[in-house]
Amino acid sequence: MPLILVTNDDGLHSPGIMSLYGAVKHLGDAYIVAPDRERSAAGHSLTLHRPLKVSEVRERVYSINGTPTDCVTVAINKVLPERPSLVVSGINRGANLGDDITYSGTVSAAIEGTMFGIPSIAFSMPSSKQYHFDTASAVAYNIASYVLKHSLPYDTLLNVNIPNVAKEDIRGMRFTRQGKRLYDGAIQETFDPWGEKHYWIGGGKPYWERGEDTDIETLEANYISVTPIHLDLTNYDALSFFKEKWRGDGMWTWDSDEKV
Amino acid sequence: MPLILVTNDDGLHSPGIMSLYGAVKHLGDAYIVAPDRERSAAGHSLTLHRPLKVSEVRERVYSINGTPTDCVTVAINKVLPERPSLVVSGINRGANLGDDITYSGTVSAAIEGTMFGIPSIAFSMPSSKQYHFDTASAVAYNIASYVLKHSLPYDTLLNVNIPNVAKEDIRGMRFTRQGKRLYDGAIQETFDPWGEKHYWIGGGKPYWERGEDTDIETLEANYISVTPIHLDLTNYDALSFFKEKWRGDGMWTWDSDEKV
Structure with missing residues (x-):
């Protein structure tokens, strides 16, 4: 039985994680290691300034007083009995779309799994008063079982x-x-x-670039959107451009540069 | 005079930010809006669960009790008298290299600036007991003045x-x-x-993939490394691959899928 790590950013007590656990427990030996409270918009943040406490809530279910990223790295290094074959994160209450995925604790947990070389998937649903977790659970089961069988390309997760x-x-x-x-x-x-005046970030209604092939438009049309995300953020087109342009502009004038 | 926003993740009281401010204040109307304390490894995290306080420390210098990303968005929306022409972040104590940039508050501040469509640059130096901030300041001046003049490609920042x-x-x-x-x-x-046992993340010595064209090897050879980073994390190669492969495998079996 493959070992499967389940985590999220809404915290251990969120119904979304139990729905995800319910889906993947049929596919392997599933463990939950999740934040002890909501850590939405945590981004890919690590807790470095203090130690973290792992609490065994019940068999194979652990909470950590840290971020989703903390949970993945501590789980893999210290909690799980062996290296997992799959990391799944979610099911998040709130879609994770467009550039906003860099804010997302849900996606960041999958980024962390990918950095360990483990196939990783983030699952999210748009915000609502009520959630069709049975739908999400069926989708998670299908995609997770496929990925367990066929793995994922190098350095790439599914959002x-x-x-x-x-x-x-x-x-x-x-x-x-x-x-x-x-x-x-x-x-x-x-x-x-x-x-005293304070500022509270939030409450806006995002406006999205249109495009049939985008995550947002696909989701809005009631399709499941699957975006392959990779960890190499290099803009290679810009890299070629700069190599030519900045040298042409005489941008850099360290004498020693000419020697190279 | 162009307006320039200066921020960091080491906090307002770090010497690196004063060095960066010293460099760019000759290029425009520079404002500092920075976290009130160290927020290293904050990633691209937003504070959504509580209001933020902006404190004017002195003229054109503000601290916020939030993350680097909070600082950029609150600065642009609420603090600065007009939209900045440039966002600079740093000078970070500690290099920001490889996949680890997704953890970085310094780089995330530049990501946030880029999401606003503003040319943005993150500056970092490797960890040390002593810092050659005069070197970093000269480099920051050169690169920032070039970018102010020539801008940056769409959706792309410099690390x-x-x-x-x-x-x-x-x-x-x-x-x-x-x-x-x-x-x-x-x-x-x-x-x-x-x-009670706790876990404290850190203390390791990273091992890097080699490659002359990488940020790490360039920096180690005492060159300034400039990496163009973009916000589109889509793995387009994998996207084409999946479109073929998953359909071929009969991966998806919603009846209605065939209609499309």
């Missing part, structure tokens, strides 16, 4: 967004590119009890 | 790592790709005063 609808209303699955959120920038002003 | 040596020992500047850190995974075990 899966699932429409929050009944199973029969899902129109299918599509591979997508990461879309682009255009400026939104909502920040609310609020005051503390002593009348 | 600059500067050797921690005297100016005359810098061998030049090179454009590089993001290298790859191989498994390191150092976690120390420690005990609280009541004898």
Whole structure:
């Protein structure tokens, strides 16, 4: 039985993680190692300034007082009895789309798994009052079982967004590119009890670049969106461009540069 | 005079940010908006669960009780008198190389600036007891003035790592790709005063994939490494691959998929 690590960023007590666990426990030896509380928008952050406590909540279920990324690295290095064959993260309450995935604790947990060379998948559903976790669970089962069998390309994870609808209303699955959120920038002003102004980030309605092949438009059309994400952020086109251009412009003038 | 936003992840009281400010204040109207304390390894994290306080420390210098990403978004939306022409982040104490840039608060601040469509640059130096901030400051001045004049490609920031040596020992500047850190995974075990085991992430020595064109090897050879980083994490090769392969494998079996 392959070992499967289940984590999330909504915290151990979120229903989404139990739904994901319910899906993958049929595929292997599943362990939950998740943050002890909600850590949304944690990004790919590690806790370096203090030690972390691992609590065994029950058999094969652990909480850590840290970020999703902490959970993955501590789980793999210290908690699990062996190296996992798969890392799954979610099911997040709130879609993870476009550039916003860099904020996402859910996706960052999958990034961390990928850095360990382990096939990793992030699962999310758009925000709502009610969640069709049975839909998400069926999708997670299908995709996780495929990935366990066929693995994933080098340095690449899957960012899966699932429409929050009944199973029969899902129109299918599509591979997508990461879309682009255009400026939104909502920040609310609020005051503390002593009348001092504070700022609270959030509350905006994002505006998205359109494109049939994007994650956002695919999800909106009630398809499951699967975006292959890689860890190499180098813009290779820009790299070639700069190599020519900056030298041509005489941008750099360290004398010794000419020697090379 | 162009408006320039200066931030970092080591916090307002770090010498690196004053060195960066000293460099760019000759190029425009420079403002500092930085975390009130060290926020290393914060990743691209936003604070959504509480309001943020902006404190004016002195003219054009502000601290925020949040992450580097918080600082950039609050600065642009609420603090600065107009939209900046440039965002610079650093000078970080500690290099930001390879996949580890996704952990970096310094780079994440530049990611946030880029999401606003503003040319953004992250500057870092390898960890040391003593820092050649005069070298870093000269480099930052050169690169920032070039970028102010010529801008940057769409959706692309520069991740600059500067050797921690005297100016005359810098061998030049090179454009590089993001290298790859191989498994390191150092976690120390420690005990609280009541004898409970805790884990403390850190203390390892990373092992890097070799490659002359990588950020790490370039920096080690005493060249300034400049890596163009973009925000689109889609693995397009994998995208084409999956579109063929998963369909061929009959991976997806929602009835309605066939209709599309």
